[in-house]
Amino acid sequence: MTNHVEVPMADGPHISLEALPKPCLDKYCGWLMRNLLLTLTIVGVILGSLFGSLLRLLPPLDSDLIMLISFPGDILMRMLKMLILPLVISSLISGLAGLDAKSSGRMGTRAMVYYMSTTVVAAILGVILVLSIHPGNPKLKKSPTVTTRNEEVSSLDAFLDLIRNLFPENLVQACFQQIQTVTTKIPVPPVVVRKENVSQIVHASGSVLNTTITEVNVGPSTVTQKQLEFKAGMNVLGLIGFFIAFGICMGKMGEQAKPMADFFNILNEIIMKLVSMIMWYSPFGIASLICGKIAGIKDLEMVARQLGMYMVTVIVGLVIHGAMVLPLIFFVITRQNPFLFYAGIFQAWITALGTASSAGTLPVTFRCLEENLKIDKRVTRFVLPIGATINMDGTALYEAVAAIFIAQMNSIHLDGGQIATVSLTATLASVGAASIPSAGLVTMLLILTAVGLPTQDISLLIAVDWLLDRMRTSINVVGDSFGAGIVHFLSQKELALIDGRGEELEIDPTTLKLQALANHQEGSIGSGYTVLPSQDEEELPEKMDAASQYSEKDEEEPDEEEEEKKKEEE
Known part of the structure; x- marks a missing residue:
């Protein structure tokens, strides 16, 4: 309603003037205050990039000084990784305990179909772009590079290691080690x-x-x-496999497992409160990480000259996949605005861009989906831990581009079968990649070995991996979030059915009957009566249609009760 201000005039009628509108600055300041954490994170990214670029203008910095610059960011990464294990355990168990086996199976199938489909699309998109742009140049081989050890990686060994890690022999050991075949x-x-x-x-x-x-x-x-050896690193795949089975079995036990379910629900809430506290430190930590990485680059001009087109190819592919392919899939399935969804997960995206770890960003992703987008916790707690482990769209695209780039750099022509092998191997290798920084370089050995390309050329890509790793990790987090939104949309009927069953089991106070006790005393209102459920309620059917029958019976019951009262008074 428009406000008016009446100004009295000495010799004339009152004149009505409209009040001046609020300044736009107040409106924007209000938005910034409501989204203060997001604003501070964006400012941290900008300041980290700016100070890192300014430090490059100084003489070469000492390694100890760069370590001190990156130290606050290292503390942030440690705090986020500290919460991964309790968060994955509590979220999986509490999410699956609220679902029945049939509903969890359907949700898991939908999530797996989405994750594998988008990963295959990302790998194919990377192959198309690298063949079209052709960033590989044989002259790059003439530049001096740092040689690396040529490791032999077998596709069979990598697949068997994936299965072995899915079934850990020691659950405690899986918290900090995973098995690997060493040649x-x-x-x-x-x-x-x-x-x-x-x-x-x-x-x-x-x-x-x-x-x-x-x-x-x-x-x-x-x-x-x-021989089989244990290497340092959390076996996330094995932990997820065990606790998925644990949560499903606990959900089948019903009321008997309710104390355990309450414990993990409370644990999950505690972890999320810790995440909220840590996130206020994240702008400073992210600025420190980015500043240290930019300041530590040896020769930025030579890297840009050698690998500029390679970086452009990967970044263009990631932008197309994240800004066009994933939103299009989300819109086709849900008929909802994908850019409003993007606005809800922007905090998770910017955190992934700074930390380069999808598992480390997992607490923030939970918070964005559950608080900003109001996605059911049973969906996020089940889908997101799986997605953070196996859904690596950005990694699949990056590895497909890198493998063909190395082939072009060595003047090796790949036929159709080898290109198909690159796409398939990139998809499978990205699934097996651990959700830790720079895991793509490790799985890259598998792809190069499968096609017969020289693995020592990976040393060329290390110089720019710090930037591309952050870009592809942010796309991985976006893919996980869109997957949770799609699974939530497709699972609304199952979730509503589960909620409806819970409401049916509750006792309706309108259907309670008053039954007289033998030793009742007159003179007090309601004395001598106890409230018991009617016989019809004890045999509640599972179908919702029976509700109307109970309402008709309840309308007839008051007449019978009045007659009984009259007889007792006489």
Whole structure:
């Protein structure tokens, strides 16, 4: 309603003037205050990039100074990783305990179909872009590079390690170690095949010369030997597999498992409150991480000159996948505005951009989806931990581009079968990649070995991996969030049915009957009566149609009760 101000005039009528509107500055300041944490995070990213660029203008910084600059960011990463294990455990168990086996199976199937489909699309998009732009240049091989150890990685070993980690032999050990097949080369000594003594008479002197003839089979100098070793790092896949089974079994136990479910619900709420406290420190930590990374680059101009087109190819692919493909899939399925969804998860996206860890961003993603977008906690707690482990759209695109880029750099022509192998292997390798920083470089060995490309050229990509790792991690988090939104939309009927069953089991106070006790005393209102559920209520049917029948019976019951009261008074 428009406010008016009446100004009295000395010799004339009153004149009505409209009040001046509020300044736009107040409106924007109000938005900034309501979204203070998001505003501070964006400011931290900008200031970190600015100060990092300014530090590059100074003489080369000492490694200790760079470490001190990055130290606050290191503390942030440690705090976020500290919460991963209790958050994954509590979220999975509390989410699955509120679902029945059928509903959780359907939600899991939908999530897996979405995750695998988007990962395949991302890998194919990366292949199309790298073949179209052709960033690889053989002249890059002439530049001096840092050599790395040429590790041999077998596709079969990587697949078997994935299955082994899914079933950990020690649950406590899985919290800080995971198993891996390690290939070592053992030197083999030469083998003596034949050895005999020969006597020879020297004619000049008549003496006898004894000699020994030895026949040696040289053979291979080394033998490859495989063995299983434990490497440092949380076995997230094994923990998720165990606690999914734990939550499903606990959900089948019903009321008997309610104390355990309440415990994990409370634990999840405590972890989320800790996340809220840590997030107020995140702007400073993210600024520190970005500033330290930019200041620590050795030769930025040479890196940009060598790998500029490679970076452009990866970034363009990530932007297309994150800004076009994923929103289009979300809109086609849900018919909702995907950019409003983006606004709700912007805090998680900017955090992933700063920390380069989808698992470390998991607490923030929970908070954005549940508080900003109001997605059911049973969906987020079940879908997000799985997505943070196996949904790596950005990693699949990055690895497909990097593999073909290395082939182009070595002037190696890949046929259709090899390109298809790159796409398939990039998809599978991204699923097995741990949700930790720079895991894509580790799984890159698997793709290069599968196609027969030189693995030592990975050293070229390390110089720009700090930036691309943040970009692809942010797309991974966006894909996880869109997946949770799609699964929530498709699972609304199952969730409503579960909520409806819970309401049916509650006792309706309008259907309670008053039954007289033998020792009741007159003179007090309601004395001598106890409230008991009617016989019809004890046999409540599971179908919702029976509610109307109970309402009709309840309308007839008051007449019978009045007659009983009259008889007792007489």
